[in-house]
Amino acid sequence: MSDLHSRPTQARKRSEITHWDRCVDVAVVGFGGAGACAAIEASDAGAQVMIFELASAAGGSTALSSAEIYMGGDGGTRVQQACGWQDSNRAMVDYLVASAGDQADLAKINAYVAGSVAHFDWLVARGVVFKDTQYPQRAIMTLTDDCLLFTGSEQAHPYVELAAPCPRGHNLQISGDNGGPLLMKIMAANVAARGIAVEYNSRVLTLVVDDGQPGNPVCGLIVRIDMQEVAVEVHRGVVLCNGGFVMNSAMVKKYAPGLQRSNTPIGNPGDTGSGILMGLGVGAAAINMHEGFVSLPFYPPASLTYGILVNAQGQRFINEDCYHGRVGAHVLQQAGGRIFLILGYEDYGDYETSAYLGASVAAVADSIVELETELALPEGQLQHNLDYYNHHAAAAVDPLFHKAKAWLKPIVGPYVALDCTPGRGAFFPYFTLGGLDTTPAGEALTPAGEVIAGLYAAGRTACGVPRRGDGYASGLSVGDATFSGRMAGIAAAARQPTAS
Amino acid sequence: MSDLHSRPTQARKRSEITHWDRCVDVAVVGFGGAGACAAIEASDAGAQVMIFELASAAGGSTALSSAEIYMGGDGGTRVQQACGWQDSNRAMVDYLVASAGDQADLAKINAYVAGSVAHFDWLVARGVVFKDTQYPQRAIMTLTDDCLLFTGSEQAHPYVELAAPCPRGHNLQISGDNGGPLLMKIMAANVAARGIAVEYNSRVLTLVVDDGQPGNPVCGLIVRIDMQEVAVEVHRGVVLCNGGFVMNSAMVKKYAPGLQRSNTPIGNPGDTGSGILMGLGVGAAAINMHEGFVSLPFYPPASLTYGILVNAQGQRFINEDCYHGRVGAHVLQQAGGRIFLILGYEDYGDYETSAYLGASVAAVADSIVELETELALPEGQLQHNLDYYNHHAAAAVDPLFHKAKAWLKPIVGPYVALDCTPGRGAFFPYFTLGGLDTTPAGEALTPAGEVIAGLYAAGRTACGVPRRGDGYASGLSVGDATFSGRMAGIAAAARQPTAS
Incomplete structure (x- = not known):
């Protein structure tokens, strides 16, 4: 146990392990929503479970979320x-x-x-x-x-x-906004009630594979605890629940470079992709690695939905009544970069006290001609596009993007334009949606689609149900993390270990 | 050598190889542009080289290309x-x-x-x-x-x-369009003149790693030749030059699903990603896997560049004088799916005899109102957008997308609209731009950025200079394949093998 410079992608071999310090049926890496649910289900299925958590407390990114x-x-x-x-x-x-x-x-x-x-x-x-x-x-x-x-x-x-x-x-x-802490408090209490062992302040360094078995199943972990490397033998399965990679800027640059135009990574400091890297190190496939959630959270106040979003050409590009993450994904695709939300002043409402958006006012004007000039948009474009929108909104239709009737009404002056251009102050939170390829039961898969015996992944370490930023809905990450954690915990506990 | 069901991602171990059938300094997998250049350079550097090619002749996808x-x-x-x-x-x-x-x-x-x-x-x-x-x-x-x-x-x-x-x-x-065959004829003659051994009709099944050395360097190949598995010991390096994965529909679906809306994969039948899979099997990173070249080759005739491309909203979305691959990438991002190229009849020119595009005529009309109606575009949009374009084109400016002056002139009737909607007959060729992460010398890298000793990749098996469909230029693939092949060949030949 001498190598202090372990890399997560370099798995150890059972034949090199001279002594196992611990022994469990199911090892869960990470004590966020996915890890808690995996541990509870594995324990309820009769497995002896241990959780390894990098931080000093339970929570993970689930505790930082709204936990919808x-x-x-x-x-x-x-x-x-x-x-x-x-x-x-x-x-x-x-x-x-x-x-x-x-x-x-x-x-x-x-x-x-x-x-x-x-x-x-x-x-x-x-x-x-x-x-x-x-x-x-x-x-x-x-x-x-x-x-x-x-x-x-x-x-x-x-x-x-x-x-x-x-x-x-x-x-x-x-x-x-306290759902996340409460959810994790309840889940942690469930873990404690079952007597599941938890090692806080422990860094899982890498997986151990059984080089004496066909297919080299995963059979253990190397964990750093109190500055010592500890070898943990795992009889049934390791469940990787240690988050995505949004906090690893080198990985984001390499795998999801498009996210770099956003400005606020959403997650906890442990979201460094180490679970994904450990999976890659034993031959698992990582898929959908370029995708992420990117949001322009331009509501509340909901009244901003009555406005129109325009790009550098003064063109609308989306129905403004869709989810803020869908808006964010489309904002990043617009040529020319500049993005404005055009509003009637009455719909500006309580923006200054209630909004998350953080966009500054780019211009205020009594007429659209004046607004267009102040925003340096191509002459005539905003005039045409707002006229066109207003004309149809009065008839409760949006022939271009099919915004719902409830959000259609003519925009009247005085006008306000909010600067939603990426990099100009508006809040653009993001997180990753790529991860290890798994079966619905949480079994990790190779690029050829073969199950890697003994390895499971859940939450954002896996590539789950949510796959695209432009189709994301709030609640899919915590929903997927808790559900996929449960499935992986059940599957790991049920695995019959091969003799070694 | 009994396993007839080898998977490329499952590397073999030196300790399991009882007998080496062949022995070379540098093994090159694939005899396209990258492989030929790798073999020539490795040979000129004094290495004993062998090329393994799946097909019955040299060429690869380079021979199928225009070889710009x-x-x-x-x-x-x-x-x-x-x-x-x-x-x-x-x-x-x-x-x-x-x-x-x-x-x-x-x-x-x-x-x-x-x-x-x-x-x-x-x-x-x-x-x-x-x-x-x-x-x-x-x-x-x-x-x-x-x-x-x-x-x-x-x-x-x-x-x-x-x-x-x-x-x-x-x-x-x-x-x-004969540059590709000629280039590969010349390269194959160079290979022959050097006495480099070539095994045609040989399928490389997987890599062999030296499990007795730290870091498990790549030290051989298992190749199927004449229905026998042949073990090839490689002293210096294996250079994977066996193409991208555009012909592997399962890999495209998993790694580059956005490309599935195109209709014509560009490559040779061997572009099944097996080189990428072999690399993954020994811990190499595959990056940029979602990206590809997607084209709407709407010229020649060049006169079609005088037209404007509009989406389902009747909006322009790009300067039509850019490269056809950039147009293809932007077409796939448009909401609503439908895409039309709007032309004056005089610029339609010799479209029917000279075009690759294959788009059918969606409508012909004397007035824009009539054209708009026939195309079922939102009323008034095409009228405004064409008027706006024409008004500025007469002054040789394009305030929206900055099309160059040389391609700006008012579009006059009678009008023709070509249906460029994906899936409606227009030619949308595509190929993949993701692959193994490598150094400029062609050394394969792990996800942590460490060099995998003995493994090199070039051409579309690697992730090279061209990285985005929307920024692609013709000539980058053959340029990158031939150049990166040379670099990898030089680096592999120069590697000092570790003792075994």
């Missing part, structure tokens, strides 16, 4: 039903398939939807409390203790034509 | 100088950096540019003949035996503002 959880289908969760919604598996599958676009993993989506109402019940049985109410406003999160919220683009073109819309974001019963 | 070769910088190649161009390293680096965008590999670009004029001379010394003439028209390739051609977006916005424009596509002295 995307759930529904099959007649609806208890909350959906109480609020009068009849969700269906078909509607939820259709929406998730559309949102994942070319990258959709049908098997994973089908499993997620088929288990979603049961996942809600599982969370409730573990002590998570959801109130049977809906938050009716367009918002990024509920700041009340209400539960149900539209958190994606379900009511917006093109999704509204592809899938029956239904709200599926479930917020915990707590006021303010 | 992107070269220049440093005062210019002999042809550039003869045609009156004074290219510079600065201009060429600036252009390639801009074209690679967020994904640019500065070290690789600098090495490519610094060696580019010498690469031209090397090709000439090997027998490649270039005529000291320029082909003046805007074209995808020269069908004459002229040499020099603008093959990218050098003269178009935004590149023209970022780098001094210079033509760098070098076409071999041969009429018709």
Whole structure:
């Protein structure tokens, strides 16, 4: 145990391990939402489980999030039903398939939807409390203790034509943006109640493979604890739940360079991709590595949705009633870089006190000609495009981008333009959506599609249900992390170890 | 040697090899442009070289290409100088950096540019003949035996503002689209003249790593020849030059799903990604896997450049004087899917006899109102956008997308609209731009950036100089393949093997 310079991609071999310091059935790496759920399920299935967490406390990126959880289908969760919604598996599958676009993993989506109402019940049985109410406003999160919220683009073109819309974001019963800490407090209590061992302040350095077995199954971990390298023998499976790679700028530059135009990485300091690198080191495939969530969170106030977003050509480019992450993805594709949100002053509303956006006012003007000049947009373009929008909005139609009627009304002066150009101060949060390729059960796969025995991944270490920034919905990450963690924990606990 | 079901990602171990059937200094996998150049350079450096080629003849995808070769910088190649161009390293680096965008590999670009004029001379010394003439028209390739051609977006916005424009596509002295076969005929003759052994009809199954050495360097290959598995010991290096993965639909779906909306893969049947998979199997990183070249080759006739491209909103979205691959990349980003090229009938010209595009005529009309109606575009949009374009084109400006003056003139009726919507018949060729991460010398790298001793990659098995479809220029693939092949061959031949 002499090598202090271990790299996560360099797996160790069982034949080189002279002594095992610990021995467990299932080792879970990372104590965020995915890791907690994996550990609970593995323990409940009878496995002896140990969690290794880099930080000094449980939480991970789940505790930093709002912990909206995307759930529904099959007649609806208890909350959906109480609020009068009849969700269906078909509607939820259709929406998730559309949102994942070319990258959709049908098997994973089908499993997620088929288990979603049961996942809600599982969370409730573990002590998570959801109130049977809906938050009716367009918002990024509920700041009340209400539960149900539209958190994606379900009511917006093109999704509204592809899938029956239904709200599926479930917020915990707590006021303010405090769902994440509460969820992790409950999950940590569940872990503690089961007597699951947790090693905090422990850095998992690399995996150990059994070089004496065909296919070299994963059979252990090397962990640094108290400045010592500790060899942990794992009989059934290692579950990697140690996050994505948004905090590893070298990996972002190499694998997801397009995200570098955003300005605020969302995650915890441990999101350095080490789980993905460990998987690569034993032959797992990492897929969808270029993709990420990128947002222009331009609401609340919801009234900003009455505005229009224009690019450097003064052209609209999206229906402004879609999810803020979809807007962010499209903003980054616009030629010329500059992006403005054009509003009537009355819709500017309480922007200065309620917005997350952080965009500064680029211009204020009484007429569109004046506004166009101040913004240095090509002469005549904003005039035409606003006239065109207003003319049709008065008739409650948007022939270009099909914004929903509820958000269509002519924009009248005086006008305000907010500068949403990337790099000019507006808030552009981002995180990664690529990771290890896995089966719906969480088994890690090689590039040829073969299962790597003994290795599982969940949460953002894996490539899960959410696959595209332009189709993302809030609640998919915590939904996917908790669900995929459970599946991986169950699968790892059920694995029959090969003799060694 | 019993396993007939070898997977490329499953490397073998030296300790399991009971007998080596062959022994070479440098093994080159694939006999296309990259492999030929690697073998020639390794042989000239004194190494004993063997090429393993899946097909029954040399050629690879290089022989199927036009074999334009992107070269220049440093005062210019002999042809550039003869045609009156004074290219510079600065201009060429600036252009390639801009074209690679967020994904640019500065070290690789600098090495490519610094060696580019010498690469031209090397090709000439090997027998490649270039005529000291320029082909003046805007074209995808020269069908004459002229040499020099603008093959990218050098003269178009935004590149023209970022780098001094210079033509760098070098076409071999041969009429018709026959540069590829000629280039490979010359390279194969060079290989033969050196007495380099070539095994045709041989399928390299996987790599062998030396499990008795630290870091497990690559030390051999398992090759299937005449239905037998043959173990080849390699003393210095294996150079993987066996193409990209455009012909492997499962890999395209998993790694580059966005390319699936194109309709014609460009490459040879061996472009199945097996080199990339072999690299992954020994811990190499594959990067930029989502990217590809996607083209809407809407010229010749060059006169179609006088037209405007519009999306489903009737909006222009690009300067139509840029490279066809840049147009293809932007077409795939347009909301609503439908894409039309709007032309005056006089510019339609000899489209029916000279075009590659294959787009059908969607509408013909005497007035724009009529055209707009026939195309079912949102009422008034095409009218405004064409008026706006024409008004400014008459003054030789394009305030929206900065199309160059040479291509600006008002579009007058009668009008023709070509249907360039993906999936409606227009030709959308594509190939992959992701591959193994390598140093400029061609050494394969792990995800942590460590060199994998004994393993090299070149051409489309590696991730090279061209990185983005929207910044691609013709000649970059054959330029990069031949140059990176040479670098890898030199580096492999120079490697001091570790004792075993």
